[in-house]
Amino acid sequence: MASSAELMQAEADLVRHSLGYLKSMALHSAVKLGVADALHRCGGSASLPDLLATLPLPPSKQPYLSRLMKVLATEGIFVAEEGVAVANGGDGATCVYHLNTMSRLLVNDAGINGGSAWKLSSCILMTTTRQIVGSALQLGQWFQSDGEATPFVMANGRPPYGVAAHDAEFNSVFNEAMAADSRYLADLVVRECGEVFDGITSLVDVAGGTGTMARAITKAFPHVKCSVLDLPHVIQGVSAQADNVEFVAGDMMEFIPPADRILLKYVLHNWSDEDCVKILTRCREAIAHGEKEGKVIIIDEVVGSSSQNILEAQLLMDMQMMSLFMAKERYEQDWNKIFTEAGFVNYKIRPILGVRSVIELYI
Template identity: 55%
Template sequence: MTSTGAGELLQAEAELWCHAFGYLKSMALQCAIKLGIPNAIHRCGGAASLPELHAALPVAASKRPCLSRIMTFLAASGIFGVETPEDGEVTGVRYHLTAASRLLVEDESGSGGHACLSQLVLLIMTPIHFRASQSLADWLKDEDDAAAAETPFMAAHGASFYGFASRDAEFGACFNEAMGSDSRFVAETMVRECGPVFAGLTSLVDAGGGDGTTARAITRAFPHVRCSVLELPHVVDAAPADGTVEFIVGDMLEFIPPADAVLLKFVLHNWSDEDCVRILKQTKEAISTREPKGKVIIIDVVLGSSSCKQIREAQLSLDLCMMMLFPGKQRGEQVWHKMFLEAGFTRYKISPVLGSRSLIEVFP
């Protein structure tokens, strides 16, 4: 057995501290969003000193020294950038937005700027999610509980994720807003980077497309594509009807209306492999008469699609999240391939152009 030196052990201790205190990164980020720090820095032209933040934020005067410590922590975590004056004077330190914190800035002008992901981040940090994660070990150990509760979320809250969201109005609203912001973010990137995917299409069904955010973005960017959204009754009832897209009530496990293409955006990771194959078979029926144009467009995680350490960690975090919330999971290419074959498809193309997620085109 190889002996471990004192230096290595102390480094290991520091590593354990970082893991054990990892939740503080989440809580500090939550604090920054709730105080409006990204918006305040944006209003100051993209960089702000501590005195400027003190003036702009609802922080009690007696607790302003604590804000400096939180900003130092968030800057060390990469959420904000920091510029320190040569004399080291604290009041001269300026914090600026990074690519990550720019995604937390609200579009106050109403000019249709980039999507703000603050609500998505806050959803992930809710006590409701946190309690589900605290149930993970007990859920794994308890045979009886595993049989009664399909997920740690169900073990913690006595209901499925969507069941809980339907009965808790505040959480349900938070979830809907978060999913809407994520859809706007992905749609902006997709229509900008993936235009050729929609070439030659005249119709598209967004199965499980929520309030139609993604379908509307596709219609605006590609007017030649007529878009429909397939959703459950309560989702359609709440969706805004502006005539841009058609809403169709239905269950994708049972039927998907015919179209040149079917879009499944961040849908299949919620489901087991067996249910995914059922859904994919329905999509194949929907596009089978539309060949050679017919295809299924999937936006989802393909584990291992990137060599970037941060993207890999994000993908594995999403996989663990799915295990806690739903019976689904994130999948590597081998599993995707197997499901496509079982559903009757012959070929597919994976394009890792959406960060942690990939765009997958599947053909009959």
């Protein structure tokens, strides 16, 4: 039988898990208030009174900010330094909050992160929209139902792209999040695995949107001719030769232009195994045209990590893909299966992008 101490710890853990959604909502609130930006404007640190003077809070809500900040600091999003003497000769002590690596990712100022405004705050706002949070609330009912509707459709009446087409606010939040994620990944890929672009002359970014990743590649490797393939409505209005990037309207299920490298950045996790095989078959056909040995570069999750935090993030993202699209994040054996069915012989997985990996795929 469990001891009293074990029972009380178990109860505390249940409370922590059942109220875990408040962590997400606290982070959402901090992004909406611009807490990270306020700390950045104050030089990276600010006392609670200084934050109160900076943030757009009505007087009636100011007494509650400390409770929000304590939760965020406990979760490691900000650093709290207690007992700091009040400046300007005042009496008593206060708490000073500092930016750390995590909260710097939320800053919108281009002067941070080595000159790159990644603005991952946009990603927080997307994952905490009422539409996506509402779909998670449908999971219990979805598991008990025999229908084909996803939890997202059960909550919103349409799939995500359908909601985006009818809800301008959701569409804007979604597009801003995708652009922010692309900026962040582009910088990391160029920094951590730029060698995958050595010795090549052409690359097609499949489903590359408005070309954020392709522009980063051409900037770092001017010798590489980059093209972006996406649906006509996605690339409509984008300059045909913006930053030496060519935009091609088309359907990746039907045809992918030939190139030395084909890039699939966070594409395949949206699709079923059968559709992934179709897409990868088109990729194999595209790299088989050239004289050089072609390669497909996949940036996606390979579930499984020695880091508990990364593994937890991967499993939560897998649940989100299930809720949104009935899609999934894949383990290595899942990837191996679709690679083989698409006619590829060899692959190399490099888990160098946190929750995501770079997979190099060869014929």
